[in-house]
Amino acid sequence: MRFIMSWQRFKKYFCEVPSLGFSIDISRVNFPDAFFGSMSDKIQKAFSDMDALVGGAVANPDENRMVGHYWLRNSSLAPSDELKSQIDENILRIKEFAKKVHSGEIRGADGKFENLLCIGIGGSALGPEFVADALSRPSSDKMSVFFLDNTDPDGFDLVFERLSGKLGKTLAVIASKSGGTPEPRNAMLESQKKWEDAGLDFARHSVVTTGNGSKLFNYAKERNFLEIFPMWDWVGGRTSEFAAVGLLPAALQGIDIDALLLGARLMDEATSNKDFMKNPAMLLALMWYFCTGGAGKKDMVILPYKDRLLLLSRYLQQLIMESLGKEFDLQGNRVEQGISVYGNKGSTDQHAYVQQLRDGVNNFFVTFIEVLKSREGGSVEVEEGGITSGDYLRAFLLGTREALSAKGRESITLTLPDVSEKSIGAIIALFDRATGFYASFIGINAYHQPGVEAGKKAAGRILEIKKAISALIEQNPNLTIEELAEKSGYVGDEELIFKLMQK
DSSP: OOOOOOHHHHHHTEEEETTTTEEEEOTTSOOOTTHHHHTHHHHHHHHHHHHHHHHTOEEETTTTEEOOGGGGGOGGGSSSHHHHHHHHHHHHHHHHHHHHHHHTSSEETTEEOOEEEEEOOGGGTHHHHHHHHHTOOTTTOSSEEEEEOSOOHHHHHHHHHHTTTOGGGEEEEEEOSSSOOHHHHHHHHHHHHHHHHTTOOGGGGEEEEEOTTOHHHHHHHHTTOSEEEEOOTTSOGGGOTTSHHHHHHHHHHTOOHHHHHHHHHHHHHHTTOSSGGGOHHHHHHHHHHHHHTTTTOSEEEEEESSGGGTTHHHHHIIIIIIHHOOSBOTTSOBOOOOOOEEEOOTTGGGGTTHHHHHHSOOOEEEEEEEESOOOSSOOOEEETTTEEHHHHHHHHHHHHHHHHHHTTOOEEEEEESOSSHHHHHHHHHHHHHHHHHHHHHHTOOTTOOHHHHHHHHHHHHHHHHHHHHHHHHHHOTTOOHHHHHHHHTOTTOHHHHHHHHOO
16 A cells, blocks of 8 residues: 655645644544545535534433534533523532542541442443542642443452542542443442441432432432532433533542633533644544444554543543444434544553554554643653653654654544643643534434443343342252243243352
8 A cells, every 4th residue: 555645745734723732643544635525515514513513412312312512512512591500500519529528628427538439231331430649649649539331240349449538538429320220329329338337327428410300319418418410411421521520529529620621621622623724523433434434344443641540531432432433314314333442551561452553453543642742840861862761652653653654544633732621621622623523424313322222221131030049049959051041931041040149
């Protein structure tokens, strides 16, 4: 494959967002100049679909609801004064609550809250975890943050060992829209037992973010939890970082949520530009389409060259794969769409899989994420000529990009000025909008997840089998697998019964 690469091409396909100090370089993707013309109709439709979404159209027909996460960072876009007021009031409530916690006005049994335990799953955990890790400043964080984001007993024990003797100064934040999702429910019940075993009232150390009238809402209200924050039905989990799901833990940690929202809002403004050559999200979505043939033929490798962005690939896995991985398109045709996402951080992972990226199967495209600011303050010279560790990090990024280009391996480069609230808000908003544009290109619904629901239903059935065979074993522990299947009424599920009986 002849690889197109030149200074003139770079200048032509380099896009900047001056208000954010952000840029995107798509010149190392091997598309011909005629590609954009061939995508003209899809580009215009994507803009139209996005305008309808932001305007309040029913965007998720499966659940007959709007998808309004763009309103969260600019409430003036909300389609009604009532929704605008809800968004604005929620941000004020979050700030006021965090202020009271930080001042000690709201405190635990042993005094001022020092630790924050976030309980959630999927979008209710991945976004907050990414933001917390990226923006952590141990010397100035208001609270130390911990997460329970699974239903792994050993994982619970690891976290609670670190919180041993500290529960009286620990605030738990439980996020679950329905209150019935097993992972956060189990983590909450295990946490409650820990507080009770320590002789503490769990409710007086807990707040929830949930849907109005949900199981968790009623549970928290009946037990007089400290506070209940809303989780609106028009905000999906993977796009909820700018709702209470993400803003509440961030504010409690001491992160500037106004700056986080500003970064997202400025990126939203840039990605609303109808001149697609000046719209970074549209350019990103177009590159996804070209690289994958609009059919997921190549994987997306995320390579941020910054330790603080370690969790970005995990966050993007859910945002992109859950949004785009669909069996059917909007017309009901079987399409089996999606883009596989993986990645970690540079330069660590140059030593892990860049060898294959350069010399192995060419079934991927790379997104390099470059951060211009090395650190706060000055750096030690590690080599003559003023070379620092940060210079090495940047050289590894640029060098790896050159090595891949030399072998015809395509890459996109996103450049951030720093890792700050503003830039993190911007990068989340960028991928959010690009995902929506790409979904329009391929004609799928990015805002539902039937595959996830199918997995939950299957897990529920397995637990019913577990209950049935446990009751039978209690009566007669010598029953065979076949006898258990017959007596429980689950003939045909012998393998599942065998797996459930394994110790």
